[in-house]
Amino acid sequence: MKDDMRLEDVGRKEETHWNIKSNLQRIILHIRDLFIQTTRIITSKEKLREHARTPLYENAYYLMAGSVVSASLGLIYWIVIARIYSPAEIGLASALISTVGMLSSFSLLGFNLGLVRFLPEDEDKNGTINSCLTMSGLISMMLSIIFISGITLWMPKLLFLKENMVFSLLFTFFAIIGSILFMQRYVFIAFRSVKFNFLQQIIANVLKIPLAIVLISLGVLGIFLAYGSALLLAVILGNVLIRIILPGYSPLPTIKKKVINDMLHYSFANYVAGIFGGISNFILPLMVLSILGAEANAYFTIAFTASMMVFTVPCAIATSLFAEGSNVPEKLRINAIRSIKLSFILLIPLSILIFLFGDKILLLFGRAYSENAFKLLSIFIISAVPISIIETYVSVERVRRKVGNVLVTYVIMATSTIVMSYLLMTRIGLVGVGIGWLIGTGIAALVVTTRQVRFILEM
Template sequence: MSFKDCRLYKIFDELRATVTSKDRMKEVIRVPLYSNALFLMGASVFSSLIGFVFWLVAARFYPDEAVGLASALISAMGLVVSFSKLGLELGLVRYLRRYSEDPKAIINTVFTVGLLASVAAALIFVAGLDLWSPALLFIREKPLYLCAFVFFCAVSSLNILSQNSFIASRRSGFVVASGLIFGVLKVIFAIVLASFLTSFSIFASWGIGMTAALIICIFVFLPIAQRGYRFAITIRKKVLSDMLGYSFANYLSVLLWGAPALIFPLMVVNLLGAEANAYFYIGWAVSNVIVMIP
């Protein structure tokens, strides 16, 4: 059997023919599964690129120590959100179609539980800073910093859940749009707040951009993706009973996979200091962009 007769060659030949043909590409894009996959790939690439730009701006306008502490704060927020999601974002993708007659019930239930869990996880994290991250104790010294950290943790959790609601609705174009809003605004605010030269200015610029994106997602994009949607604090026991088994099983695997990457910056800032963490994190941002190139 020749190489051209093997199955792998035929797959690559079909892929080449599709990519090089405008008509066939149009047919592919019309299929929701493929178009959503393209949007998600685009969102992932853009997120890495704009994240790289953000940290370049931070490194240009802020002291090394401020960059190191801010990157640790953002990693801490990501870790808190990872623990608080409970796999609900995956359950939302899995079960939203089953609640097509009343999508508001499942979306608002997931949002409400995610909101409460993220606030609780953030408060627990802050309360135990002496134990797991003494370098970040400064956020307990000022009520504004404490409230902002808890608030941005809740916003980050809701932002992730809203992205997954778009994926479940097969409207991944909104994932790209919200990522664009978040990315551009966080870079702008990083420059605007640079006069304060503090680590919390960097963290706040990240949080403000994310908050603006979430507001647009909930009050503009979601009502389009799910006609008639309105945000409301809701908990439906049946929704939770249907989802929790599936969600929690996936939650553990996702947590074990993603948590180590968020713990590394916290380890560096506590063991080697904020300045060392700045160099470590900028290098990591560069590596994330390189990984996206293939």
């Protein structure tokens, strides 16, 4: 009897060993195919064109390009502003702009993701788009009124918002416009036409520069008007571009209860999950400031901001995967594989460049940043790999409407990142934050990898 049990145990171990070995072999084959396909694409103009025209890749590239262009033009904008406006005016205007952006973002309530998931299969696309735009506009108006009403409590330096009716009305109006612009972005993502949003971003970021110069005599109001007017023009352009994709579309204030009710659970669950997904970005700087001090926080901010540009790659690809999966759900698995492959194709050379020249790039901010932020930046860059795995998994689960899995994944990532960063920061300093971030994203990636690999290998 004992011999039979031993033989059975040995058989199970051998079977487990064989399964692990078999899965590893299949993963190695996928990696080998990745390099072969990459070489073929790079060395063939025809395959390069075919690659660029594939919706998954095309939209991912436009999303990446949009982030780079917005960041670059935004930097140019503030450089120009700094030369013609006083520091006090810039300080107040930047606070207004940041607050408008925050309120506009909060007002989405996840309906932006609901649009991407449900719009492709919706029969009444006009009603769905307008209902989401109207909801976000109303919520942003409500949030703006609440913010202005209690401004003496949370931001007394912006008290002039409450005292000056012109500023109050403009602040509320631009918050509404900002929320509409955010929502239009996801309309284009849902229709797999991100190139139109890319055009919007260029228009908004370019126009505010000459507008700020023309309105210089208005001081703080001039900067704020330039910013808001550029948003308004981008929204008007967006309505025109939506009509190209959806002939007959009219941007009318509408709230269809059935549309909202059908999307509410999915959208709000994604909204809550998104809060956990991004909460580390807000908490870590505060932790560094309170524990390690202002100087360390400056190094952290530069390293983290630089790494966020790299994280744009897997996040853009995952967003494109979400749109593709919503439009063509039967190709979700093959597109998930393509997404992971593309992430690695782009991240490997980009990471190598940063490892080799990152310290030189940081010299642009000063020698102290090069000496104190480079190690942290290098650790953040390594975490792009687990982030790719996490974001691909999240997009797949969003398409499959398993938002609970998305929430659990982000909660695990946020909790482990914050806890590990705190513990390591207090022991080994600033580098501990990077290691904590890497461990946190790594733990979340490990948790989802089993499901991810099983899902992909079903191909």
